[in-house]
Amino acid sequence: MPETNDDISLLAALKGAKFEASLVTTFNATLPFYEEVLLRRLQAAESRHNVVLMDAVQCARSWATPSLRPRLAGAAYALIPMAAPGAFHPKICLLASKKRCVLFIGSHNLTLSGFGFNHEVTTHIDVRPDSDPAHKLVLSHIWSLIQEWLRTQEGMLAPSVLEAAHRIGEHIPQADGAQSKLSDIRLLGQSNSGPSLFEQLDRAISAAPKRVVLTGAFFDTQHAFLKALEARWPGASIKVIIDPKTVQLGGRPTGLRSQFVDARKLWVQKAERYLHAKALLLDFGDSQMLVAGSANPSRPAWLGGSRVNFEAMLVRPNIEVASSSFANDLAQGFTARAMDSADLRAILISRQDDENDADAPAAPVRIVALAPGTSAVLIPARDAVGFAEFVMHLHDGSQTAPAGLRHSEDGGAVVELGDRAAEVRWLELSSLGGKLLRVIVHHDAALGGGVVRSHRAALQDALASLDFSGANIESLIQQIEAAIFDDPEQVVSPPATSARPGADGQAHIASARPESLAVHIGEGASGRKIQKKRLLQAGSLLDVLDALLYRLGQGLPRSAGSASGIPSVSEEELVGNENEEASPEPPAALHQQAVDAVRKRLKQVVRRMIKRLKAAQSEANADARAAKTRTGVVQLVAVLSLVREFRRIRHLPQWRRMGGFIDAETRQELLSQSMMILFGRAQGIARDIHAKDGEPGEVVELGQMRALLAWLAWDIGHSLLKRIEPMTPKATKDSLVATYAYLYELLPAIVVKDEDTALLASSVRMTNMPTPDESAHGESWLAHHLTTGLEVATAPATAYLDREGIKAGDLMHIPHSNPPQFSVVIDATAEEICLSELDTKRRFTRFAWCPARPTC
Structure with missing residues (x-):
């Protein structure tokens, strides 16, 4: 049986599945969300032929906003702007392979809001060789409808562009004509020819319904569809469920028999979700029929005419209301109290007749x-x-x-x-x-x-272009925490074969610096470019993290310089949708109680991260420890990225008085524990992460983790420019020695990789105080520390031997270490010298270079 609910997940359908092609139709879209989240999931499911059909006007409006422009369209997937007399409005997702097709028909646009934050309705049909013939017939009808829509574009698009979409049909099975147990399930589809949706629905009904309840987000100015329902079924009671705060009513609902119901009072638990679902529930006394999909209760959507929309609706006759949470919600409207005239007068009127009735975009696409x-x-x-x-x-x-x-x-x-x-x-x-x-x-x-984009580049782009709104922060952090820690089976796929460290413990494959320090930047000892390997696979937790952080980025007001580029707000761009950043008013700051809750939640995320790292370190089994370490590194990258975002947004006007979201003590704990557990010479677990046998280089995430840890050190206030004077108190001296140890461990490995250097620099710049003095301070810190890191990375080992006058904080090479290792001096006497190993200390006899005793 197909499922019709408001909680069906396309991402869940992709998990563990294999498909060869996908096609998505949408009115508006957040194309960066599609590229960074959904497309990567599709590629992980081996879908190499992916197509998006999008309303041409909305596509042009997306291009008017730089942050909404795609970067992979035309190369990694086919993006086809679709022109329609009214609006190209269907919301369909078709996943296809030789033996299986999965179909979603609903109200959701290709936006993050549509996929998880709005109140939507979706029907999910899974078609396999043994599926009910009715499902195969619906799939066949859907494909015929898509082909009809494509035919309307033939004069405007190159043949190869149309062929990119038509090739999906190679995977669509033919309906075999077998008798169906669900013979009445059917598709209603509207184009610029043929009968309207309402005519098709009327033909599908043998008797007039006794009661009708419907919902939608957009109504035309004359309420033509409601009047058509009243005229066609004069004896039916008609209830219309709307959200008075977000509905585009078009005109005052006067002269109607239909009664309006406040969705916020009817569905209290979902009151804060933007009501974007479009559906009708018809009650015939002895049975009910659900009609759900893309069509709003408006003239262009249902009645055709010169400004007809392209739409898709699915009819479910004889539905058991209890079997569908959405149908059950709608059924509550039959007996719900109607809004009074005062409530209706309080609703803002949009004066808009169809979804694309706003001003045309300045530049078409x-x-x-x-x-x-x-x-x-x-x-x-x-x-x-x-x-x-x-x-x-x-x-x-x-x-x-x-x-x-x-x-x-x-x-x-x-x-x-x-x-x-x-x-x-x-x-x-x-x-x-x-x-x-x-x-x-x-x-x-x-x-x-079927070009597949570099996931490294995708992740960097997503993390480098985030913004922050302030809406529902605590609950979103909770979702991010769950994405990082509670879905371990999809976090890391270990390399096929891993080199094991030798029994003597010298095989430090995941070294914090190149195998030889005398190298050119970005090259290995052989002089050829090193290809870094990845722990993360497509479809990992960072896909989810990117989406959640992207959600945090919505709602930020634009700068004055870009105000003219803000597109007009259409029906699909109301509260809760991706264009809400177009609002000219900045979001309100959180109350202090909410800020405290955010701080508590973030501290919990940090402590949970440290606990995971310690669990990996304490694992006795070597294979299990390596697996936990791989997972821990990926999770740490995610946590550090989250911390960086909250440090960045503290400078926004609405947050400046709050004093920040993550205190210095919590950040210091994350830095020190991460450094000791991962890079400690005695028990550090970073060495458990290896590239594949016979291949040079290290995994990507280690470099990214180092860059973010170095940024965290800067953010806390650590610097190699702070000197240890002879009379420095012991506590201060110990703190500075630890600072030197962390930075000397990280910087030489960062500077020999251009992408890691760039990540450190961009992180410092995006979180720096937005004042000339602080910006100059950040640039000075970067210049000094990158230069110092380069000096250490390229210097011969003899440059840091034991010498006269060596003191606390100096760097010293440990003879006979392979690969070369350096340690920071904790203290030195005439006879002995004590070095930091991050997680322990070691004391040596001066110049003789034999250990005096294990620790100091």
């Missing part, structure tokens, strides 16, 4: 195809007229200088991309009058091969 082996694209005359020059936007977010367009005889424009053609993601054409056109470049060769 088109799509062109780049054929394999070529470096030029052709923009048809209908789109190219009036444009004089273009700018290429590349895969890394950079852009080229403006260049002149070359026009063909028929008025089209030929854009020569040159030797950077493979890097181009989109073009921006401009005219002398300031007119703009944005053009997505569809890379036929890349999409044919």
